[in-house]
Amino acid sequence: MSALLDVSGVTLRYKTSSVVVTATEKVSFSVDRSDRFVLLGPSGCGKSTLLKAVGGYMTPSEGKMRINGREITEPGADRMMIFQEFDQLLPWKTVLENVMFPLLMTRKLNKKDAEVRARAYIEKVSLTRVVDSYPHTLSGGMKQRVAIARGMAMEPDILLMDEPFAALDALTRRTCQDELLQLWEETKFTVMFVTHSIAEAIKIGNRILLLSPHPGRVKAEVIDVDRVSAEDGSAAKLEKQIHDLLFADTATAH
Amino acid sequence: MGEARILMRSDAVAGAVDPSEVERKLGVVELLWNDGFVRKAAIIVFLAAVWEIYGTLLDNSLLFPTFHDTVITMFDKVRDGTIPLRAWASLKVLFMGYSAGIVLAALFTVLAISTRIGTDFLETMTAMFNPLPAIALLPLALIWFGLGNGSLVFVLIHSVLWPVALNTHSGFKSVSNTLRMVGRNYGLRGLPYVARILIPAAFGSILTGLKIGWAFAWRTLIAAELVFGVSSGQGGLGWFIFENRNLLDIPAVFAGLLTVIVIGLIVENLIFRTIERNTVQKWGLQT
Ligand SMILES: Nc1ncnc2c1ncn2[C@@H]1O[C@H](COP(=O)(O)OP(=O)(O)OP(=O)(O)O)[C@@H](O)[C@H]1O
Ligand SMILES: [Mg+2]
Numbered sequence: 409m410s411a412l413l414d415v416s417g418v419t420l421r422y423k424t425s426s427v428v429v430t431a432t433e434k435v436s437f438s439v440d441r442s443d444r445f446v447l448l449g450p451s452g453c454g455k456s457t458l459l460k461a462v463g464g465y466m467t468p469s470e471g472k473m474r475i476n477g478r479e480i481t482e483p484g485a486d487r488m489m490i491f492q493e494f495d496q497l498l499p500w501k502t503v504l505e506n507v508m509f510p511l512l513m514t515r516k517l518n519k520k521d522a523e524v525r526a527r528a529y530i531e532k533v534s535l536t537r538v539v540d541s542y543p544h545t546l547s548g549g550m551k552q553r554v555a556i557a558r559g560m561a562m563e564p565d566i567l568l569m570d571e572p573f574a575a576l577d578a579l580t581r582r583t584c585q586d587e588l589l590q591l592w593e594e595t596k597f598t599v600m601f602v603t604h605s606i607a608e609a610i611k612i613g614n615r616i617l618l619l620s621p622h623p624g625r626v627k628a629e630v631i632d633v634d635r636v637s638a639e640d641g642s643a644a645k646l647e648k649q650i651h652d653l654l655f656a657d658t659a660t661a662h
Numbered sequence: 663m664g665e666a667r668i669l670m671r672s673d674a675v676a677g678a679v680d681p682s683e684v685e686r687k688l689g690v691v692e693l694l695w696n697d698g699f700v701r702k703a704a705i706i707v708f709l710a711a712v713w714e715i716y717g718t719l720l721d722n723s724l725l726f727p728t729f730h731d732t733v734i735t736m737f738d739k740v741r742d743g744t745i746p747l748r749a750w751a752s753l754k755v756l757f758m759g760y761s762a763g764i765v766l767a768a769l770f771t772v773l774a775i776s777t778r779i780g781t782d783f784l785e786t787m788t789a790m791f792n793p794l795p796a797i798a799l800l801p802l803a804l805i806w807f808g809l810g811n812g813s814l815v816f817v818l819i820h821s822v823l824w825p826v827a828l829n830t831h832s833g834f835k836s837v838s839n840t841l842r843m844v845g846r847n848y849g850l851r852g853l854p855y856v857a858r859i860l861i862p863a864a865f866g867s868i869l870t871g872l873k874i875g876w877a878f879a880w881r882t883l884i885a886a887e888l889v890f891g892v893s894s895g896q897g898g899l900g901w902f903i904f905e906n907r908n909l910l911d912i913p914a915v916f917a918g919l920l921t922v923i924v925i926g927l928i929v930e931n932l933i934f935r936t937i938e939r940n941t942v943q944k945w946g947l948q949t
Contacts, residue, residue, distance in 0.1 A: 465843060483846045493840045499945045500862040513848040513858065544946025 410477065411438035412598055413462065413566060418471035420457050431457040432624035434471065437617050439566065442596045446613035446633075448603060450654065454624030455602040459570050462600065463489050475565060485514045488559035492571040494551045497543040497558075503530060504539045507558045516562065529561040530554075532591060549580035556588065560597065567599040574603070585611055606647050606654075610636065618654060628653060699931065727913040736917035744902070745921055752898030753925075755811050756883050759818020763875060766819065767826035772856060774827075775834050788828045796821035796882040800889060814886055821882040822875040829874065833867025834860050866942045873934055877926075884922055 416436045422429040432454035439445045447455045460466050462473060464483040473480045475487065483489075488510070490496070497506050507526035511517045517525060530539055533553040543551055552572050559567050573581040585608065592599070603609050609616050616630040630650065636642040694700045710729050717728030727735075739745040770787075773780035796817045803813035837860055845859035861868065887900025897905070899922055906914035942948040 463843075463847065465846070483843070483849070485848055487847075489843065489847050491840050491843070493838075495838050496840045496844050498841070498844070498859075498862070499947055500865070500941070510848040513850060513854075542945055 412441050412443075412476065413439040413600070414472075414474045415458075415462070416472050418458075418461065418468045418473060420454065420461055420466055421469045422457075430623040432619070435619075435624065435626055436471075437626065437629065439598065439600060441598055443615055444592060444599050444601065444613045444634075446601045446603060446609040446616045447619065448606065448609040448616050448650070448654075449619030449624065449627075450621050451604060453619040453621040455604070455619060456570050458624070459489075459568050459600065459602050462566075463487055463568055485510060485516070485562055486565045488562050488564040488567055490552075490555050490559045490567065490569040490572050492574050494548050494575065496555050497551055499543050502540050502542055503535060503546070503554050506543065506554060507561050510558060510562050514562070525561050526557075529557040532560070532594070533557045533587060547580075549576050549584060552576065552584060553587070556584075556591075560591065560595070563595075563597075565598065567597060569599060570602045571604070572601075573608070574605075581608075588612065606650050609633075609650075610643050610646055616650070618650065620654075702931070724910065724912050727916055731913045732916040732920060735911075735913040736920060739914065739917055745899075745917070748897065748899050748902040748918075749921060749925060751896050752883060752887065752900070755814045755898065756818065756879055758811070759815045759883070760822055760876065760879050762815065763819045763822025763879070764826055764872070766823050767830060767871075767875075770823070770827045771830045771834065772853075774831050775856070775860070781831075784827060784831055788824050788831075791820065792824040792828060794820075796878065797885050797889075800886055804890070809890055813890075814883060817882055817886055818879050821878040825874040825878060826868075826871040829867045829871025830864065833864030833871075836867070837863040865945075866947050869934070869938060869942065873930070876929060876934075880922075880926055880929075 415438065417434045418436070419433050420431045422431060435454075435458060437445075447458060449455055457466065461468055462475075462480065464480050464487065467481070480487075498509060501509060504523070504526055507530055508519075508522045511522040511525065512519065516522075527536075527539065530536055533556060535550060535553055535557065538546060538550065543554070546554065556569075556572065559569075573584050576584060588599075589612070591597075601609075601612050603612070610633055613630075614632070614634040616633055618627040618630065619625065620627045630646070633646070636646050638644075688696070714729035717723075717726055717731070720726050723731060736745065770780075770784050774784035775781070799817050799820055800813065803816045807813040807816055841859060841863050845855055850858055883898070884900040884903075887898045888904050899918055903915050903918035903922075906912075906918065938948070
């Protein structure tokens with residue numbers, strides 16, 4: 409079986425009025441079904457840019473990206489984005505309406521079925537209590553969980569998450585991470601997850617792609633990440649290894 | 663050797679807290695005073711009292727009739743049907759101009775967000791015409807459309823179109839990039855994208871534009887009617903004011919002015935406030 413998402417030799421550039429910035433250069437990787445694929449790298453190495461390109465918001469100036477064998481040319485509901493920003497929920501819709509919105513807009517389900525499914529996913533992220541509230545009355549963590557429920561309710565081919573927990577406090581972040589893993593155990597969805605926290609990458613992912621900065625290039629890929637565990641210290645060891653790898657250049661450069 | 667200890671406190675589990683301590687009901691006076699409408703009504707009552715006192719002291723109903731004279735005249739004119747008829751005539755024209763202006767503004771802004779030349783067009787046009795008082799176009803309108811509703815509607819469109827288009831466009835431009843990306847993620851584009859994402863997201867600015875447009879239109883209309891006003895035998899409120907001034911029926915002039923103010927207040931405080939409460943305030947886009 410071929411990979412769900414196949415990215416080969418992708419170079420992404422931003423054209424501003426005065427310069428052309430190369431964000432990533434000749435990046436290749438592939439994501440299989442039910443992977444928890446993590447993009448890890450220092451700030452500015454082009455993680456968000458890569459994710460936006462997979463989302464269809466940017467066209468690569470070199471290379472190809474395919475999902476299910478089809479080339480990615482524009483945004484589509486087969487790839488649901490979950491952003492870091494808290495303002496990704498539509499403020500004029502309640503939690504329930506927000507989760508139903510993409511289901512209705514893409515005509516995936518009729519109104520009745522959409523509501524049933526939306527309620528089921530809201531329950532999964534334990535937000536049934538606020539199902540009729542407007543987003544501005546929710547805490548940051550709750551908003552992110554609604555966004556996750558909204559993305560998952562679409563049951564897309566792949567979920568694209570750009571540092572969804574980065575703006576949360578440490579405690580809420582832990583809860584959200586555990587909840588995401590719990591959800592994955594239930595439905596085994598495919599997710600591509602961007603983070604700059606090594607610990608979060610190890611906790612969430614089963615595969616980690618390490619990127620080097622300016623321009624972003626693939627430095628290494630870590631596989632079988634789910635074999636390490638926090639109890640016997642293997643997770644801590646991996647964290648140290650990845651840390652040394654990522655900061656090797658900066659250490660020698662100075 | 664230091665070692666931290668955890669002391670359990672039972673405050674949080676003490677159970678049945680008196681609910682009145684968490685949530686206290688406000689008294690009647692406090693409740694009323696918290697209602698902006700009540701506070702504004704109190705101000706209006708105060709102003710009416712000042713008016714009455716000044717009118718009585720002056721004692722010259724040709725210059726400045728008292729409040730109660732004005733109100734009595736107003737009631738008479740309402741009862742015999744003059745004021746409702748005149749107000750209706752004005753509102754009918756206003757409604758035509760207002761809705762035509764909004765339709766045009768919608769067209770212009772949709773054009774402006776879909777093409778770059780459309781943006782330039784809208785920005786140039788609003789920069790040119792927004793500062794131009796609508797009433798200044800009236801002489802020209804009279805030549806083009808003659809004495810009648812056509813001229814009125816023309817100046818009304820001018821007074822509504824630019825503020826509404828300007829506010830809507832700047833509202834669209836300030837919709838956050840995240841929301842735009844969310845909308846496109848669901849495959850929305852073209853008009854559905856405008857209707858489902860941009861308009862609700864920019865609703866605060868759009869409403870501001872509609873309010874400004876309404877205020878401009880109402881003023882412009884009354885002023886324009888003062889200049890000519892009779893069309894097909896049925897003048898509006900502005901004409902009513904002008905007519906009664908010529909008859910030296912000053913209380914009626916005041917009654918006409920008061921009607922203009924009252925209609926303005928009703929639209930502003932009832933219609934727009936209600937829309938605001940049920941949209942931007944409910945969504946937390948405005949406090
Ligand atoms: N809109 C833009 N216009 C021009 N350059 C951009 C733009 N967005 C990002 N870049 C550049 O592209 C590079 C990669 O940016 P990107 O946002 O993908 O980084 P990132 O890995 O997500 O970083 P972070 O962890 O801080 O979010 C950076 O050097 C940045 O300066
Ligand atoms: Mg980023």
